Amino acid sequence: MGSVDHPTRRRADAVANRDALLAAARALFAARGLDVSYDDISRSAGVGRATLYRHFPTREHLHDALLDGIVGQIEAAADALPDEPASFAELFRAALRVQTDNLAFYDLFPARGELGDAVLRRRARIVGAFREPLARAQDARIVRAGLTPEDVRIQLLMLSAVVRPDVAEADRRRAWALARLALGIEDEPARG
Amino acid sequence: MGSVDHPTRRRADAVANRDALLAAARALFAARGLDVSYDDISRSAGVGRATLYRHFPTREHLHDALLDGIVGQIEAAADALPDEPASFAELFRAALRVQTDNLAFYDLFPARGELGDAVLRRRARIVGAFREPLARAQDARIVRAGLTPEDVRIQLLMLSAVVRPDVAEADRRRAWALARLALGIEDEPARG
Numbered sequence: 001m002g003s004v005d006h007p008t009r010r011r012a013d014a015v016a017n018r019d020a021l022l023a024a025a026r027a028l029f030a031a032r033g034l035d036v037s038y039d040d041i042s043r044s045a046g047v048g049r050a051t052l053y054r055h056f057p058t059r060e061h062l063h064d065a066l067l068d069g070i071v072g073q074i075e076a077a078a079d080a081l082p083d084e085p086a087s088f089a090e091l092f093r094a095a096l097r098v099q100t101d102n103l104a105f106y107d108l109f110p111a112r113g114e115l116g117d118a119v120l121r122r123r124a125r126i127v128g129a130f131r132e133p134l135a136r137a138q139d140a141r142i143v144r145a146g147l148t149p150e151d152v153r154i155q156l157l158m159l160s161a162v163v164r165p166d167v168a169e170a171d172r173r174r175a176w177a178l179a180r181l182a183l184g185i186e187d188e189p190a191r192g
Numbered sequence: 193m194g195s196v197d198h199p200t201r202r203r204a205d206a207v208a209n210r211d212a213l214l215a216a217a218r219a220l221f222a223a224r225g226l227d228v229s230y231d232d233i234s235r236s237a238g239v240g241r242a243t244l245y246r247h248f249p250t251r252e253h254l255h256d257a258l259l260d261g262i263v264g265q266i267e268a269a270a271d272a273l274p275d276e277p278a279s280f281a282e283l284f285r286a287a288l289r290v291q292t293d294n295l296a297f298y299d300l301f302p303a304r305g306e307l308g309d310a311v312l313r314r315r316a317r318i319v320g321a322f323r324e325p326l327a328r329a330q331d332a333r334i335v336r337a338g339l340t341p342e343d344v345r346i347q348l349l350m351l352s353a354v355v356r357p358d359v360a361e362a363d364r365r366r367a368w369a370l371a372r373l374a375l376g377i378e379d380e381p382a383r384g
Contacts, residue, residue, distance in 0.1 A: 144373065150363075150366060151366050151369075151370060154354065154363055154366040154367050154370065155370055157353050157354060157359075157363075157367075158350035158351065158353050158354060158367055158370070158371075159350065160353055161349050161350050161352055161353035162346065162349060162350060167349075171342075171346050171349075174342060174343050174346045175346050175349075175350055177343075178343060178346065178347055178350070178371075178374040178375075179350075179370075179374070181336065181373065181374040181376075182370040182371070182373045182374040183370075184373075
């Protein structure tokens with residue numbers, strides 16, 4: 001009984017519950033779309049409905065947490081890459097993979113309307129993840145001069161229009177080639 | 193009475209009614225979103241509901257006609273331009289203006305799911321509009337070598353992600369600059 005009430009254990013349980021709920025929501029959204037019920041999510045996570053509501057009082061809280069997790073994947077990719085000029089192109093490719101892996105969540109992104117604080121915070125995090133890798137690539141002149149981290153964010157936003165289930169693989173390749181040309185990065189080593 | 197039943201007059205009336213209905217639908221969709229009622233559209237066009245249903249039996253017919261009209265604007269821009277190398281970049285800018293002018297119809301475009309014949313037909317028309325202008329620009333080497341009309345369509349699709357009411361003007365400029373770099377076209381004359 002003592003251990004159940006121990007604050008550290010309680011905190012660890014809360015983190016585990018939150019992770020289980022997010023994993024369940026991610027899987028159910030991907031499989032069945034975004035209107036899966038809170039009942040189904042809590043059941044699938046093996047966690048009570050009250051716990052789900054405590055962690056995510058509204059769907060907006062749940063969506064925000066999932067979107068924060070996606071941005072976290074880009075930040076994790078940035079952290080895992082070495083401090084080398086080539087890491088910029090590698091991070092851009094990683095961000096594209098994160099987009100592709102999260103196709104099912106496309107609809108979660110606010111398509112229009114007011115820009116919430118959460119959206120601006122995620123944008124700033126994406127820009128932040130690219131800042132140093134881009135600066136290193138620019139010092140080494142293996143990326144277009146004058147490119148800014150905001151440009152990179154906008155190029156990713158443009159690519160989100162083709163990283164969608166209804167866009168053919170050939171068209172995604174075209175889009176990726178156009179993005180490379182815009183950023184001035186190469187897939188193969190440059191030829192003299 | 194005779195003139196009312198004259199086939200040419202009847203056809204002219206039908207075309208005028210159809211144009212009035214499309215103009216009314218365009219204005220109402222832009223002002224109030226896509227769930228405007230058929231009653232409101234026919235009233236605003238000054239045309240009977242039966243006539244609206246005869247021209248556009250379902251909302252899909254109406255949306256298709258509006259989208260065909262948007263593609264028609266790009267084709268009209270292509271037709272109006274002289275057979276000169278510079279017309280490619282001009283046509284691309286015109287297509288972007290068409291996108292911007294039709295922001296309100298963004299939601300009409302099928303976001304995902306099956307590709308209807310109408311969608312494929314519109315794609316082919318966009319590609320067709322760019323084919324000759326692109327070939328002329330390539331002959332004059334004022335566009336990236338190897339660029340295809342399909343690439344141009346994909347770049348326009350990517351730009352549709354930023355030609356939206358919720359994207360800041362500064363970000364649209366960034367996107368346009370990236371697109372220019374990808375296509376290899378210039379806004380200002382090239383410097384030696």
